Amino acid sequence: MGFWDKLANLDRRWIYLSVAxxxxxxxxxxIKFPVEISPEARQLYxxxxxxxxxxxxxxxxxxxxxxLAETEPMSIAALNQMFRKNMKVITMTTIPxxxxxxxxxxTRMVAEKYNKVYGVDYVNLGYKANYVAVLKGMxxxxxxxxxxxxxxxxxxxxPLMNKVKNYNDIKFIYVVADxxxxxxxxSIVNAQYKTPVGAGMTAVMAPKMYPFVQAGQxxxxxxxxxxxxxxxELVGVKGTAIRGMDxxxxxxxxxxxxxxxxxxxxFVTRKKTGPGVMK
Amino acid sequence: xKVRLLSTIFFLASLTAMAFLVxxxxxxxxxxxxxxxxxxxxxxxxxxxxxxxxxxxxxxxKQGKKLFIRKIAGLDAVEEAVGRATEMGKPVxxxxxxxEIDEIETIAGVSILGRVARITAQYExxxxxxxxxxxxxxxxxxxxEQAYTEMGKxxxxxxxxxxxxxxxxxxFTATVNGIMMRDKPAANIYMGAFFAESxxxxxxxxxxxxxxxxxxxxxxxxxxxxxxxDYTLMGExxxxxxxxxxxxxxxxxxxxGQDFIKVLIVAVIAVGSILFSFGVGENFKQIFGAGQ
Amino acid sequence: xRTTLPVIIxxxxxxxxxVSFFLNPQTTFLGNTEEEVLxxxxxxxxxxxxxxxxxxxxxxxxxxxxxxxxWLFNLATLISIFAMAIPSILPVTSQSNFxxxxxxxxxxSWGSLFGTAPGSIYDWLFNYLDxxxxxxxxxxxxxxxxxxxxxxxxxxxxxxxxxxxxxxLVMLWRIPMGEAFLRLFGDNIPGYINTYIxxxxxAAVQRGIVIGAALGAASMSLRIMxxxxxxxxxxx
Numbered sequence: 001m002g003f004w005d006k007l008a009n010l011d012r013r014w015i016y017l018s019v020a021x022x023x024x025x026x027x028x029x030x031i032k033f034p035v036e037i038s039p040e041a042r043q044l045y046x047x048x049x050x051x052x053x054x055x056x057x058x059x060x061x062x063x064x065x066x067x068l069a070e071t072e073p074m075s076i077a078a079l080n081q082m083f084r085k086n087m088k089v090i091t092m093t094t095i096p097x098x099x100x101x102x103x104x105x106x107t108r109m110v111a112e113k114y115n116k117v118y119g120v121d122y123v124n125l126g127y128k129a130n131y132v133a134v135l136k137g138m139x140x141x142x143x144x145x146x147x148x149x150x151x152x153x154x155x156x157x158x159p160l161m162n163k164v165k166n167y168n169d170i171k172f173i174y175v176v177a178d179x180x181x182x183x184x185x186x187s188i189v190n191a192q193y194k195t196p197v198g199a200g201m202t203a204v205m206a207p208k209m210y211p212f213v214q215a216g217q218x219x220x221x222x223x224x225x226x227x228x229x230x231x232x233e234l235v236g237v238k239g240t241a242i243r244g245m246d247x248x249x250x251x252x253x254x255x256x257x258x259x260x261x262x263x264x265x266x267f268v269t270r271k272k273t274g275p276g277v278m279k
Numbered sequence: 280x281k282v283r284l285l286s287t288i289f290f291l292a293s294l295t296a297m298a299f300l301v302x303x304x305x306x307x308x309x310x311x312x313x314x315x316x317x318x319x320x321x322x323x324x325x326x327x328x329x330x331x332x333x334x335x336x337x338x339x340x341k342q343g344k345k346l347f348i349r350k351i352a353g354l355d356a357v358e359e360a361v362g363r364a365t366e367m368g369k370p371v372x373x374x375x376x377x378x379e380i381d382e383i384e385t386i387a388g389v390s391i392l393g394r395v396a397r398i399t400a401q402y403e404x405x406x407x408x409x410x411x412x413x414x415x416x417x418x419x420x421x422x423x424e425q426a427y428t429e430m431g432k433x434x435x436x437x438x439x440x441x442x443x444x445x446x447x448x449x450x451f452t453a454t455v456n457g458i459m460m461r462d463k464p465a466a467n468i469y470m471g472a473f474f475a476e477s478x479x480x481x482x483x484x485x486x487x488x489x490x491x492x493x494x495x496x497x498x499x500x501x502x503x504x505x506x507x508x509d510y511t512l513m514g515e516x517x518x519x520x521x522x523x524x525x526x527x528x529x530x531x532x533x534x535x536g537q538d539f540i541k542v543l544i545v546a547v548i549a550v551g552s553i554l555f556s557f558g559v560g561e562n563f564k565q566i567f568g569a570g571q
Numbered sequence: 572x573r574t575t576l577p578v579i580i581x582x583x584x585x586x587x588x589x590v591s592f593f594l595n596p597q598t599t600f601l602g603n604t605e606e607e608v609l610x611x612x613x614x615x616x617x618x619x620x621x622x623x624x625x626x627x628x629x630x631x632x633x634x635x636x637x638x639x640x641x642w643l644f645n646l647a648t649l650i651s652i653f654a655m656a657i658p659s660i661l662p663v664t665s666q667s668n669f670x671x672x673x674x675x676x677x678x679x680s681w682g683s684l685f686g687t688a689p690g691s692i693y694d695w696l697f698n699y700l701d702x703x704x705x706x707x708x709x710x711x712x713x714x715x716x717x718x719x720x721x722x723x724x725x726x727x728x729x730x731x732x733x734x735x736x737x738x739x740l741v742m743l744w745r746i747p748m749g750e751a752f753l754r755l756f757g758d759n760i761p762g763y764i765n766t767y768i769x770x771x772x773x774a775a776v777q778r779g780i781v782i783g784a785a786l787g788a789a790s791m792s793l794r795i796m797x798x799x800x801x802x803x804x805x806x807x
Binding site: 012064066067097178179180202204205207208 | 447448449474475486497498499500
Binding site: 314316322323326329330334381384389391413422442453475478479481501503506507515518519522529533534537540544 | 589592593594595598599612625626627630704705708709711712715716718719720722723724776777780781782783784786787788789790791792793794795797799800802
């Protein structure tokens, strides 16, 4: 078996090793390239920025711990922007596994930075089963779905929730998700209650959302770690997404390199075996 | 020929009905105390039209009219894959997605499982069906047991064919990957709603050397299945699969009706594009906007 | 009857949801029914979680009891379930439900270990065991996509070549280094990729697939409601 044949049938473990090295390398040596802002990320940033100070907004933590690397920087950057504008933030999740804890941890961390008080400046509603019922139900009354917050405090005892009844009192819904829940935020909440919805999503989910941005059903979109890095750049927070860009860059380049190499070996070995014969 | 003629008349009539809707535009505002949500009139018309078309085609199919359904290579390959598994004496692995039973994709997956189970029962090929939710466990067991009974292979059925493995997405994936590497199924069939685990499953199956057939309506997961599987059913092909595999005219009629509506939608898009190109599409747009 | 009754139930349930979509919830009973039914679904959803726990305990304890191959893994699963669940449902203070009884036996200082608040056992296990394990599985995608791309992205024909070139362009566009590289060929290249590939070709294809899938789902729902499609309930 010649070199090109070996390359055409390369053991996938060599590929795995190369990917591992490409992720580890930028952690040791920082190579920084400027992050360019996409129109969709800017649209989302401007939508939040143009809201009056002290507006009540929803921030959802619709993601599992598995995608924290992509989604958590979005939540942190968004919270920084919201608290800086003295907005009142209501957080919730449709994810039972980890959603409430992540919301609690991240919100508390950013709130402390801006001296925000729980119950007055922000509230974590937590998780409720059956997202369709939850999203629809909050259109009539948030309290009917969440009689108490994530800590078990009745909503009527929280000053912030006294002035919020349903979606009519929410100025913007900022969804951070790693799953198809955004479809429901659009089709149930935006379409039926007209509350503007913007989203930050994992890179794999984002391409599906472009038609909704075009149709105006989604006000802005962040895609994956790059989207998170763009938002960090816009808000002025130097977070983990910007730092992760180096590793992502190298792995993308590595994959492109592999694709080129794979094609060269494909053409060389095809010439040997004759046209039309596929290995 | 007669069916084609009737289809054309039906199509033109529907298109005319839609065109009438353009003038005058319906009242967008909802009457506060009314019984009906008038802003959803366009959706109601669509629902009635859609149901009428599907039912008409189903009726025609029942009457024995010949309906042409294009070949779906992925589904034709199912029987071939089970045959290969039988020859090799290896199992067939079927995953009905990782969503709950309330997801229509999962129901489609479970329906296809029923068809696949009939084939595996016929050939007496071992079948493994790992599931992520207890509700699907119950439904899956019922479907597979019925399939084995109908094929007269009740003795070959056992409750462990459909098994609950884990509720957490990646714990489920890890378990299924383990089954793939240990049992080396000859064929892996993925039908239903899949998310980030799609590539983890398909790539492991590929490494294990299995024939792989996937079907999902999640556009974001399609590229992964296309890259790692031998056949991929896209979007509506998943919902058509059960009917296609059944070869029952009654079910195929529904597919034909669905295609008819699709052509109608394409026509509406084309009309809208032309109207907007001439700057007179606002009324047209209002119909669809009001339907939200 | 075994066939007819489920079909009737499926038809009525589906019909209620369809009809209520068009009725005003403020003035009609059915308009509200939709929300009521969804609340029931929410309650049933809660019970399903319980059903899951019962099922996993039953399946795993059977394997452990029979000492089947790999039973230690099943035992680890059982221990993990209880290690996560029990501390999270124990009373946090003597004022909590059953707290007065519990803290007669155990010191009240243990309260901070229970529940799901920061610092609790559940929180600790979740943050330092469960989260990293899930993240690791998700991160494996990077390795798998690299090997899948190496194998699948071959310029076999015109369509495959187009797919390959598009993928390479999008991969470059999604990284700062790549954007800088693309700008060498023209300042507007990243913008063009966003406009023509993501907002053009990609959005159009997504729409096509979504419209087709939505029609397929609607058609299947209708077939289920009318009892034409019954395979999902184990009927031919």
